[in-house]
Structure formats: structure tokens, C-alpha cells
Amino acid sequence: MDDQIVVTNDLTKKYKKHTSVEGLNLRIERGQIYGFLGPNGAGKTTTIRMLLGLIQPTKGRIELFGKSLKENRLSILERIGSLVESPTYYGNLTGRENLEVVRRLRSLPEQRVDEVLSIVRLTKAAHRLTKEYSLGMKQRLGIATALLSRPDLLILDEPTNGLDPSGIQEIRELIKGLPQSGMSVLVSSHLLSEIDQMATQVGVIHNGKMIFQDSIEQLRQRHKPLLKVGVSDVMEAKAILQGKGITTGGEKEFLWFDRTEPAFVSEINSILVQSGLSVYRLEEVKRSLEDIFLELTSAEGSL
Amino acid sequence: MKEILRADQLKLKRSSILIIVLLIPILILTYELVNFTYRAELVDKQAELFHAGSMWMYLLYDNSLLFGLGFPLAATLAASIIANIEHQADGWKQLLAFPVSRSKVYLSKFIWLTMSLLISLTIFLIGMILLGKALEFEESVPLGLLAGDSYGMLIATLPFTAFQLWLSMTIKNQAFPILIGAICTIMGLFLAAVQMTRWFPLAYPIQSSTVILQYEGIGYNTDLPVYLAINLMLGIALLCMGVIHFVKRDNQ
Ligand SMILES: Nc1ncnc2c1ncn2[C@@H]1O[C@H](COP(=O)(O)OP(=O)(O)O)[C@@H](O)[C@H]1O
Ligand SMILES: [Mg+2]
Numbered sequence: 001m002d003d004q005i006v007v008t009n010d011l012t013k014k015y016k017k018h019t020s021v022e023g024l025n026l027r028i029e030r031g032q033i034y035g036f037l038g039p040n041g042a043g044k045t046t047t048i049r050m051l052l053g054l055i056q057p058t059k060g061r062i063e064l065f066g067k068s069l070k071e072n073r074l075s076i077l078e079r080i081g082s083l084v085e086s087p088t089y090y091g092n093l094t095g096r097e098n099l100e101v102v103r104r105l106r107s108l109p110e111q112r113v114d115e116v117l118s119i120v121r122l123t124k125a126a127h128r129l130t131k132e133y134s135l136g137m138k139q140r141l142g143i144a145t146a147l148l149s150r151p152d153l154l155i156l157d158e159p160t161n162g163l164d165p166s167g168i169q170e171i172r173e174l175i176k177g178l179p180q181s182g183m184s185v186l187v188s189s190h191l192l193s194e195i196d197q198m199a200t201q202v203g204v205i206h207n208g209k210m211i212f213q214d215s216i217e218q219l220r221q222r223h224k225p226l227l228k229v230g231v232s233d234v235m236e237a238k239a240i241l242q243g244k245g246i247t248t249g250g251e252k253e254f255l256w257f258d259r260t261e262p263a264f265v266s267e268i269n270s271i272l273v274q275s276g277l278s279v280y281r282l283e284e285v286k287r288s289l290e291d292i293f294l295e296l297t298s299a300e301g302s303l
Numbered sequence: 304m305k306e307i308l309r310a311d312q313l314k315l316k317r318s319s320i321l322i323i324v325l326l327i328p329i330l331i332l333t334y335e336l337v338n339f340t341y342r343a344e345l346v347d348k349q350a351e352l353f354h355a356g357s358m359w360m361y362l363l364y365d366n367s368l369l370f371g372l373g374f375p376l377a378a379t380l381a382a383s384i385i386a387n388i389e390h391q392a393d394g395w396k397q398l399l400a401f402p403v404s405r406s407k408v409y410l411s412k413f414i415w416l417t418m419s420l421l422i423s424l425t426i427f428l429i430g431m432i433l434l435g436k437a438l439e440f441e442e443s444v445p446l447g448l449l450a451g452d453s454y455g456m457l458i459a460t461l462p463f464t465a466f467q468l469w470l471s472m473t474i475k476n477q478a479f480p481i482l483i484g485a486i487c488t489i490m491g492l493f494l495a496a497v498q499m500t501r502w503f504p505l506a507y508p509i510q511s512s513t514v515i516l517q518y519e520g521i522g523y524n525t526d527l528p529v530y531l532a533i534n535l536m537l538g539i540a541l542l543c544m545g546v547i548h549f550v551k552r553d554n555q
Contacts, residue, residue, distance in 0.1 A: 052400040055553040077402040088397035090388065092317040105310035105401055145397070 003030040004066060005153055005184045006051065011060035013046050020046040022208040024060070028153075028186060028201070031179045035199030035216070036188040043208040044188040045085055048157050051186075052082055064153070081151035083159055087142025091131030095122050095141055098130055102145050116144040119174070136167040143171065154178060156187045160194060172198050192223070192292070204296060211296040222292055227257040227265060230281030231272055240275050241268070260284045307403055307411045314392075315415065320384050324419050327377045328427040331369050332434055335362060339438050354520030357442040359435055363452050364521050367512035370427075372488060374420075374456050375508050378464045379484025381419050385412055386471035386480075405550040409472070413542060416468055420457055428453040451527075452513040458531045459511035461538025462504055463487065469545035473552075504534055 006028035013021040021043040028034045038044050049055045051062060053073045062069040064076045090098055099113045117123045120140040125133065130141060139159060146154055156175070160168040176198050178185055189195050195202060195216075202219045204212035212219065230253065231237045237255060241248055246268070249256040257268065265282055272279050287295075339346055339362075346361070355361040389395050398408060431449055463484075470480040487505060494506035501510065507530040515524045 049396070052396075054396055054399055074402045074404065077400060080400070082397075082400045084396045084400070086393055088392050088394045090314055090392045090394065092388075093313065097313060097316065101310045101313050102397075102401070104313065105306050105398075105403065107306055 004028075005030055005032075005064065006034075006186065007063040008051075009061045009063075011047065011050060011062060012058050013043075013050060013055065014058040020208050021050070021205075024205070024208075024210050025213075026203060026210070027213065028184060030184055031182065032201045033175065033179060033185045033187065033199045034201045034203065035195030036186060036203050036205065037190070037192060037195045038188075038205035039190050042190075042205045044190075044205060045157055046208075047205070048082075048084055048155055048186070048188065051155065052080070052084065053077065054084070078149075079152040080155060081146035081149055081153075082155040082157075083139075083142040083146045084155075084157045086161075087138045088145070089130040089133070089138050089141055091129065093130060094127050095130055095133070095137075096126040098141060099144060099148060102148055106149055108149055112148055112150075116147050119147060120144040121170075135162050136164065139163060139167070139171070143174070150181075152183060154183055154185045156185065158188055158190070160189070168194070196220070196223070204292075206296070219292075222295065223287060224258060225260050225284050225286045227260045227268070228281065228283040228285050229255040229257070229268060229272075229279065230283075231255060232278045232280070237272055237275075237277055240277075241271065244271060246271075254281075304407050304411070307407055308414060311411045311415055314388050315385075318384060318388060320381060320419055323377055323381045323384060324423045325426065326380075327370070327373050327423055328430045331366050331373065331427070332430045334369065335366055335434060338365065339434075352520075353516060356521065357445065358438070358440040359442060359445050359448065360514045360521050362431065362435065362440075363448060363512055363514045364516060367452075367515070368509070370452075370456065371509035371511065372492060375460050375463055375488040375491065376485065377423065378416075378420055378460055379467050379481055379488070381423075382416055382464065382467040383471045383477045383481055383484075385416050385419075386468065387477050389472075390475050390477070406546045409546045409549045412472065413465070413468055413545075416464065417457070420460075420464070421454075424453045424457055448513045452511075455511050455513065455527060455531055456508065458535050458538070459507045461534050462541050463508065465538050465541035465545060469541070469548070472545070472549065504537055507534055 004027070006026055008024055008026040011021060011024040011026070012019065024047060026047070036044055036047070046055070050057050051064070051069070053069055065079060067076060069076055090101065093101070096113060096117065099116065102108075103110065103113055114123070117126050120143055122137065122140055122144060125137060130138065133141065139162070143156065143159060146156065159175070160171050163171065172194070175185055175187060187195075187198065196219075199216050202212065202214065202216050203210055204219070234253065234255060238248060257264070269279055269282060346365075350358060350361040353361070353364070355364065389398065399405060428449055431453075432444055435444065467480060467484050470483060471477060474480055488508075491505045491507075491509050494500040494503045495509040500506060510524070511527060511530055513524055513527060514521050
């Protein structure tokens, strides 16, 4: 019970006619890095704004740390650090002063400012005005601000958006280290590769609906490449392989397998060739995030 | 509340709020300095014609139009600057995701706005006294009249200020609130000129000087206490409405 950090039930947000988030049931447990994945416009930011009490849900319940957000907004926000979309920065203030604003607001100890500055490696730039900061530095300042109060739950909305590869790498490593201190993290992204490299749990949102929510391993299964085999007679090939105990998915023209290791590929090939069929194509097909979305959405449609 | 006030104070650092605070005192006092030196004869003649009780009273009468027009504009700009600090920083989402009550967030902005205007008025008051001393006005300083004229303006514009703050906080593009503020200020001038409409609260800033020109000449403004009482209550009501709206609204 105590380990359920985020629970939403039937969370829905409607803007006039358009439904941005529909019937979302989010589950995040203590110590997880929850990757919230979805293409642009899927409803990630809208969901996060609702979790932070910035906008009111049209329907549904939100429980954080086992308490209802509606009744306990302030005591819940006490335990959260967040970065929503583009980072907040007061351009007329230095990096340190930006953190000082938040430190004053939340009555935190002064040395905490130095600590977070060094965590995000902004100590040297701390005395420069933030309007002169690069996008990466602003993003790091945003993360520093979110970490300032030592939150139990950190919510980061596309924290690597617009960063260069080394900046992305840096933030990824930073996030991966956070659960060691007992923190839970919700991090959103529109890139599967990124979530793949840091998350332990994944929720996939598409057109406002959650179409997948499970461990990262489960998603990786779906992400595995497939073997596509072109053969002269698909029906006969299927029958032959069935006889050997190898099941296969097949369309009109091709056979599909969910294994691609070399030994398996050559085994299939030799079975088919020895049976007198001609094999004209053996291809490993990588599935993109779009393909997985398509697969997930069509699966949902067929339920 | 103390925490958020101190946090908001830091946000004003290196902002242009200081310029707005100094704007009205410097503009009006410079105008009066020029007026009382280069056009001294004309000023003396007019003071006599209007039966001004003292040069201090003439000074108050002379600057009342500029002050009544200029101060609401300064309040418009100050409200815009204070709200725009958050708009520009994209700061609302961060501020409101902290464990602070939304009404305190709103009130803190209002308090800093009022504080800026109060400082501006104090500078204006001190400036007027120094100006009178420098020009060697014969009569002793009528502190009550001068202070009433300066600080009365804060209350006379309170509903306007509360409304402008709400507009600037609600609308991101500051061109719109500033335009509305300018239009309302000019409207106040026209409303004040007509006997029927001069009781409309928007017309009070123009008429809120402690001295006015009557048939008998420059005398005390006996309507002022009524203006101030009405606008104090209206101002508080508008402030409360602003808070209520801000607490309820969705925040992008
Ligand atoms: N204030 C709003 N009014 C109307 N529609 C909105 C508003 N905010 C977001 N939306 C819509 O909701 C959908 C989800 O947006 P968003 O949550 O920002 O997506 P994501 O963060 O996943 O890219 C989009 O179609 C967007 O246009
Ligand atoms: Mg988004």
C-alpha cells in the first residue's frame, strides 16, 4: 500500500470537444523509474499537469503517496519535484539566484543550493545570468530546481528535449542514479530508445489512452526484430514447419518469425530448401516505435 | 506568506520595476521645476487669480491632472512588469506546482505591486517638499495636504490597480493589458469632465487631489473622503474576485 507512489483511476481531461487524456490508469511504485512514452500530442504533458494539480481533471481520481490529490494538494506537493515542458528560468537572475528564489519559497537550507548546483554541474556557471545560458544549461537548472527539496517523487517532462547527445547522456546517467536514494521518477519522452535506456517500467500513451503499461522487459519483447522469409509456397511451408514443431505467423506472401539468431535462420532455411521449396528472401526486420504503436493500437482495437 | 514574499522580492532584481517607480516622480517634478522657474511670473499671476491659499496648494492643483493621468499609467506598467516576470520565465507552472497556496501567490504579487507604488508615491511626496523648499515657498509645509494628495492616489486607483493586475496575470501578451490600462485612464479623464459621470469610480484618480479649483478659487476637495471610501471597498472587492478566479483557473 505504502509503496504505491502514483495511482490514477480513469483519469480524463477534455478540452471542449477534444479529449486529451482518456481513462488513464497510471501505476508507479516506490523506487521505479517510470518511462512515460508517447508521440507528440499524445497527452503526456496534460497528464503530468493533472498530477501536479496545475489543471483539474474532467473525470477520474489521482492518488499520490496513497492520498487523494484533491484533498491533500499542498502536503503532496511538498514531496514532489517537477520539471514540466520547457524549464522555468528568470532571465534577469543568475543560476544561483534562480535556485535561491525556490530555496526561499520552500524554506530549505542554504547549502542545498550548492549541492544541487554540483549535481547538475552548474557550479562554475552559477554566477552568470540565466538568459545567457544554453538550452542544456537551462534544462540542467530546471532539474536542479526539481531536486532542491530532496523530493520522494521526481516528475520530469521530456527532460532531454533539445539537448545534444552528450547532454542527453549526462541527464540519463543522472536520472538512473536517483532511485538509489529512495526516489521514484516519472520521466516522459517521445523517444523509445531514450526510455529504453533508463526506465524500469513503461507506460505507453497514444491519443490520450494508455495502450501499454508493464516492465521494460515486456516492451523490449515487442521491440525485438522479426525474421521475414519469402518462400514460393507459403501454405506448404507453414505445414512443413508445423510438422517440425516450429510455429509461424504468416501473411499472404511472407512467413514471420520472432527469432532472428543466425542458427535459427539457417535452420529454417535448410528445412525449407530441403523440402523442395525455393527461398528467395531472408530478412531481419527491425520494428520502429511507430510499428509498436501500430501493433499496440490495433491490438487494442481488436479487444 | 513571508517565504513567498521574499522569493518574489528576489525576482524583481534587475527588472525594470525601478524605472516605473521613478517615472512619475521624476516626470512631474521636472515639469513643475521648469514651470515654477521659467514661467514663474505666470505661475504667480495664476496663483493670485485662483486665490490659492499658498504656493503649496497651487503646486498641488497644478500637478493634479498630470498626476491623475500619469499614476494609473504607472500602475498599469508596474502590474504588467510584475506579472510578466512569471510569464517570461514560464514560471506559473513551476510556482504553482510548489506547496504554496494559490491565493498567497496572487496576494504576494499584489503586495509587491502596492509596495512599488507606495515607494513611488513616497518619492513623489519627498520630491514635492524638496521642490517647495528649493523654490523657497513662504508658507510652512502642509504635510497633511501633501501626504493626502500622494497616498490618497493609491486608494483612488486601487480598483484600477487590482483590475490591471488581474488582467496582466491572466493574459500572457502584455500589449493587451497595457492598452486596456491606457484606454481606461483616458476614459477616466472624460468621465470626470461630465457632472453626471464624474461619480463613476474610474473618474476618481483624476479628481483625487486634496485641492481643487472651485468657483471661489482653489480650495479643499470635500468629495475626496467619499471617493476614497468607495474605491477602497471596490478595490478590495476586485482583489478578492481576482484571487478567486486565479485559484480556480487551469494553469497552462
Ligand atoms: N489548453 C489546451 N486546450 C486545448 N487543447 C489542448 C490544451 N492543452 C493540450 N491540448 C491538446 O491535448 C493534446 C495532448 O497534448 P499534450 O499533453 O501537450 O501532449 P504531449 O505532451 O504528449 O506532447 C494535444 O492534442 C493538444 O493539442
Ligand atoms: Mg509534452
